[in-house]
Amino acid sequence: MSGISPFTVSKQPPLILVADDDKTIRVLLRKAMEQEGYRVVEVNDGKQCLDAYDTIKPDIVLLDAVMPVMDGFTCCKHLLQIARNNLISALATFDTDSNLNNTVISKLWERTPILMITCLDDEESVNRAFEAGATDYVTKPIHWPVLRQRLRRLLQQAQVYKQLEAANEALHHLANVDGLTELANRRRFDDYLNTQWINLAQEEFPLSMILCDIDFFKFYNDKYGHPAGDVCLQKVGAVLSLKAQKHQDLVARYGGEEFAVIMPYTSASGALHVAAAIQAGIKDLQIVHDGSAVSQHVTLSMGVATVVPTWESSPSELIVLADKALYQAKAGGRDRFVLNS
Numbered sequence: 152m153s154g155i156s157p158f159t160v161s162k163q164p165p166l167i168l169v170a171d172d173d174k175t176i177r178v179l180l181r182k183a184m185e186q187e188g189y190r191v192v193e194v195n196d197g198k199q200c201l202d203a204y205d206t207i208k209p210d211i212v213l214l215d216a217v218m219p220v221m222d223g224f225t226c227c228k229h230l231l232q233i234a235r236n237n238l239i240s241a242l243a244t245f246d247t248d249s250n251l252n253n254t255v256i257s258k259l260w261e262r263t264p265i266l267m268i269t270c271l272d273d274e275e276s277v278n279r280a281f282e283a284g285a286t287d288y289v290t291k292p293i294h295w296p297v298l299r300q301r302l303r304r305l306l307q308q309a310q311v312y313k314q315l316e317a318a319n320e321a322l323h324h325l326a327n328v329d330g331l332t333e334l335a336n337r338r339r340f341d342d343y344l345n346t347q348w349i350n351l352a353q354e355e356f357p358l359s360m361i362l363c364d365i366d367f368f369k370f371y372n373d374k375y376g377h378p379a380g381d382v383c384l385q386k387v388g389a390v391l392s393l394k395a396q397k398h399q400d401l402v403a404r405y406g407g408e409e410f411a412v413i414m415p416y417t418s419a420s421g422a423l424h425v426a427a428a429i430q431a432g433i434k435d436l437q438i439v440h441d442g443s444a445v446s447q448h449v450t451l452s453m454g455v456a457t458v459v460p461t462w463e464s465s466p467s468e469l470i471v472l473a474d475k476a477l478y479q480a481k482a483g484g485r486d487r488f489v490l491n492s
Contacts, residue, residue: 197221231284370442
């Protein structure tokens with residue numbers, strides 16, 4: 152796992168989905184919206200609106216209330232249900248170890264504004280529209296300056312939500328990702344380990360860890376300089392991310408030239424397999440290291456540990472086991488991995 156890429160807000164003009172069975176109204180709406188610089192997609196009824204919504208993901212929906220096949224009120228309810236289902240789905244996979252959960256934030260803000268346009272102006276119809284999930288309501292005949300201002304307001308609100316989402320993405324990135332290697336940082340490592348410990352203590356499944364240390368890295372920096380050392384760290388981190396293949400595995404920069412891999416649901420044999428793949432991947436890099444006492448190229452020493460978490464134990468015990476195994480790997484001549492289970 153290498154962290155989260157910063158979210159970017161689209162620079163394209165807003166996309167408006169117009170649903171109205173009256174072709175004349177649709178043409179007028181299209182012309183008015185395009186004059187404002189918006190992109191427009193038009194459909195004839197509520198059913199087509201739902202189909203188009205899933206395909207194009209509009210920034211706003213202009214929805215007539217009275218249409219054949221599916222009226223605007225029913226369509227509005229379906230659009231609101233889509234937003235609710237997305238949120239339920241996000242909550243079901245909620246990443247409890249993350250202080251800023253971007254998935255849930257984005258789902259909360261994902262709901263597209265719906266502006267209902269209709270000839271119905273009685274109190275019951277207005278109430279029905281808002282109960283169905285409409286964000287705003289205008290009546291026919293359309294007062295074009297009013298419609299333009301309502302659209303601008305709703306689009307501005309949507310843009311603010313997207314900017315807030317982008318800010319939260321950036322905060323999450325800064326809080327949880329190592330700036331040099333783009334791997335998880337120590338804070339993310341601690342949070343993830345604690346969460347997986349609780350999960351696996353409930354399920355009674357194994358949790359494995361690999362602690363890695365670049366051999367004689369101080370000598371590498373002294374000989375080749377810190378910029379070259381940074382590149383070396385990045386290349387080693389990339390190999391770790393590549394070899395830790397399961398989506399639950401977390402690769403982190405543990406500190407300095409040390410890295411860690413957390414592997415939920417992974418037995419000792421599985422962890423050793425990953426360690427061997429990492430070792431081979433590092434050797435394939437062929438990074439020259441004249442300051443090493445064990446090889447002409449950069450190598451890793453690795454400590455591997457596996458436990459089945461319990462409520463009576465703590466995550467620090469797994470770290471201690473992996474650290475002891477790492478010490479044994481160094482004492483045994485480096486450029487190797489040792490299991491301590």
